[in-house]
Amino acid sequence: MTHATKAIYRLLLSDYVKVSKVSVEDMLYDEQDILRTMDKIEVIDFHQTLEVNGIRFWCYTAGHVLGAAMFMVDIAGVRVLYTGDYSREEDRHLRAAEIPQFSPDICIIESTYGVQLHQPRLIREKRFTDVIHSTVSQGGRVLIPAFALGRAQELLLILDEYWSNHAELHNIPIYYASPLAKRCMAVYQTYINSMNERIRNQFANSNPFDFKHISPLKSIENFDDVGPSVVMASPGGLQSGLSRQLFDKWCTDKKNACVIPGYVVEGTLAKTIINEPKEVTLMNGLTSPLNMQVYYISFSAHADFAQTSTFLKELMPPNIILVHGEANEMARLKQKLITQFADRNAKIISPKNCQSVEMYFSSEKMAKTIGRLAEKTPEVGETVSGLLVKKGFTYQIMAPDDLHIFSQLSTANITQRISVPYSGAFGVIKHRLKQIYESVEAPSEEPDVPTLIVHERVTIRQESENYVTLQWSSDPISDMVSDSVVAMILNISREGPKVTAVAEAKKTEEETEKMAQKVIYALFVSLFGDVKIGEEGTLVVTVDGDVARLDGKNGEVECENEGLKERVKTAFRRIQSAVRPIPLSAS
């Protein structure tokens, strides 16, 4: 969350904990839990790009309340915008929601106001100030029930400014009554930089949240109710607390007024009095006539239909997901958007709670070949071999020697040196080795001790009368060669010198070929099940009705099903390389 959100979050939740006077067992969380979450919260500044596991995200101003943000999430090039609550209308202190620089692939957008349209801000403000002005000038009191944070600050700005411009009102006090008031103001006075140009310019003169005509009010005891005044008090629903106490006091006088400045929850007194009933029930249970004037002027900062549709028109997202709205209102919005964007064939979805929406994006994976491997751009048909390094969603192909240059990874060579007890003649080892390996050489320059090199991999040296050492650098094939050499040396010492010419049973080419085919057939049966031997060494593989013909000599596969063809081909290639002798010369 943003810095301002984090500060407000802390305030609101601790206030909730303090206000909710339920038993300890019913408490959902306590102050300690809030503190623990504070350490877990990472802050992000507007436009700052963060990356977690290769997923990048950043946020834009949303214009709903101070610190409100819209998040853009970029996963391997697919961008998702989540607006949260947003408003495209700039007000006194907040910037309007930004239009992101890049169009998202999916836009998850709120639909609180559905197809409704707002009154222009200036008209609303004028109504608001007119009502208050006329009430106080006739000697009445004005009660504005509002939440302590968020829209309240906007209203205070309006009032403070109106008072500054109307000298005749200067003797009428405005109170901002909330136990949170002072601490809320500290937040607003600090995060000036998350607000709009207007406020920041004013800040150059003096902090606009240092109100000149508004004084904080802690509780009703400190309130000296003589003559006209304007009081903004929480809670906004008039359920209890200070706003209710004042309401009870003032509701009988028809000179007084109550201005409800935004959305109110169903079932609260504030909702009830909007319909201007004749009588209301007071907190002490008595009924009393409702004579005071009641006005409903909405200042809630959600986008209306005009804003939503222009926002979407500019962004042109191919997929729109509607969330957060009352079902009927949302359905109407969906219909209207569908007709509006009919020509662009945008997909509009309004999922229910817990219903997941799945979308598939096949993104082209691009890799960058760098370093030694890229010295020459290859032609079609050439092969490229190297390390494919994936970090986040970026791919790079490089030669192993370049790995440490382009990444933090490094490569290693492991040299192994092992001494094997052997007291026989070195010549015997050489003789035996020559029987197994094609290449057994003495080193080019004369060494101090008898030395042999097998296939340029394993070096065998007779260090002393009692043992020989083997040295090689690790890789699977060298390990295998060395193992066989060790085994051989051990056998020599065990069996003693026994030189017998083994008559090598030379297999004919044909037999080898036959063996190989047999093996291939057996392995194919275990892999695919239904395999028949066709004419001229072809294998016919049948899987779920798809037939693939494999030419056993050159590995050609005929098949209509691409997937099966690929699998057969790969299987054949792997079997081939397993059946053939291991190439020992280092490539």
Add this chain to the structure above:
Amino acid sequence: MGTSVQVTPLCGVYSESPLCYLLSIDGFNFLMDCGWNDLFDENLLKPLARVAPKIDAVLLSHPDILHLGALPYAMKHFKLSAPVYSTEPVYRLGLLTMYDHYLSRRQVSDFNLFTLDDIDTAFQNVTRLTYSQNYHFPDKGEGIVIAPHVAGHLLGGTMWKITKDGEDVVYGVDFNHRKERHLNGTVLESFVRPAVLITDAYNALNNQLYKRQRDQEFIEAILKALRADGNVLLPVDTAGRVLELILILEQYWAQQHLTFPIFFLTNVSTSTIDYVKSFLEWMSDSIAKSFEHTRDNAFALKHVTLIINKNELEKLAEVPKVVLASMASLEVGFSHDIFVEWATEAKNLVLFTEKGQFGTLARMLQVDPPPKAVKVTMSKRVPLGGEELKAYEEEQSRIKKEEALKANLIKEEELRTSPGADANVAVPMVIDANSSHVSSNVASSRFGEHLDIVIDGFIPPATSVSPMFPFFENTAEWDDYGEIINPDDYIIKEEDMDQASMQCIGGELDGKLDEGSAHLLLDSTPSKVVSNEMTVQVKCGLTYMDFEGRSDGRSVKSILAHVAPLKLVLVHGSAEATEHLKQHCAKHVCPHVYAPQIDETIDVTSDLCAYKVQLSERLMSNVIFKKMGDYEIAWIDAEVGKTNDMLTLGPLSSTPPTHKTVLVGDLKLADFKQFLASKGVQVEFAGGALRCGEYVTVRKISDSNQKGVTGTQQVVIEGPLTEEYYKIREHLYSQFYLL
């Protein structure tokens, strides 16, 4: 092929002069910082003057004179019109720093290199970015992305990362890796292997004391002077390091319940702190945290008094006190005046917290041993009186007359064209075109002398023969529905409230100025500067402590080794420091280290080859990645194909050739030791090698200093043929990935 990158220093190499470098990336010219010194020496800017018009963007890294001081001057005189990019605090505090310098200069001299308006104009072009915000350049700079990152040192201090085609060029000067009271440490270490790193060698030869020890000495030095009934002067910058000093003092005063007054004295001190209070997002985590928990803004100062002129100090003349006053160089400003006053008393202390700029009074006083006496110029702006005032007034009225004349001529010029166009209505007497032309010339020259006698606002029409008041017929246009009106005239202005408040803002200067300073600016009483040279006997204590908030030499070296850029460019630092760091880096960091001279262009284009390919789905489905930290890695053998002019990689049609096995991993013997111990093998270090069990030893022969150069580690395992050998080999293999 790689992106072409050139660096040309314009100022500030092989010396500690201000920073200013030209960096061009594929022909797009960045000006990295635009600094000047406290003396405003125009000679330093000559190289900048030559290149200024072709610059496409200016990036600022710190809000002090050395990094942005020349911006207003360059904008005014060098046709520098490129957009400027910086963080919000650099913009704001930079602006205040410029104001403070201007006002300090203006008080003691007829400073005319730039005016307050020039400062405002220069800073109007600044685009503000937040840390890690990726800004994509449009048009000419297509494909270039810049992002500021935390540098430490000063509030809002920035390291710029410029990316093009996946290659990073990082410009990081004056960074601080240590976390301080009000700032987080730099994130330079999180950049890995950038193609080019441009950094400074300023502190290459300096090593610092531990922070706590340094703070302690700092406080002790101050308290010693105060308890001996002396005053302490801290010459500081306007809005940079002073913030840290304020917090140190504030914290200590609160802990110890001290009552000595502390003053923060600059021309803009109150607005500086006001702005700083709203920059919590840019400060250290601990400050943000304390605000979240207690709502206490660390810069809601309880012990430090903000003042904007010396009157306050004079009231408390006898009380020992601490004064933080700008400028740090003691050249001009409050610190200069206070120094001259206090220097002659031995009980006072002048405590320098940063190295003075070359050639300034502060630098002179920092030599060891300090000079016994220094020459200073005391200047004062005094109101004009008597003869001078008369002369001045005459001069002013003459200028005014000239201006009025000029204005009138211009107006006349306008009038000649405007009513002349619909002259048919306004002036019925039409003489033929030629003669009217002549007569207007005659008229203007004839009435020239009389103009200021005639009522202001009246200008004879160009076409008239003799002077007369202009007559405009009220020509209302009519159509079938009546007079044609402009509906806008009848709209009730509902924005009254908005406008009223906006207007009062518009009238003020863009940045907020303290009343005293504003008074000074708007004060139009004629004044002149009187200066006299005097010699000050320096008897007060002089101490220098390093509170510059830059990484020290040792840390710089280890950070550079960690970042391991492919190419390194060194700037800003004395000749010795630059040379020293160059030698060091060439040996231990990377082979390509450059330290160019002024106006010397070096090409640091990476010799890296690269091309892009598309990875086909069929290839990727057969690749099995192995995960190593942030990376996933696999060996591929692929065949090159082509679709739509794009190279693609698909699977091989034939059996892949065998390749040399690659072991990937970074073996740390110490970690391996623990690993083996956990597996129940007896291990110990013996002579640099790891002895495992009875007979087997594991050694590393790669030398770690050369990591950047060789890259591959050499590990040797040896021992007799035993079961243990194979077991340990197995464990060793488990530390690597085999590809």
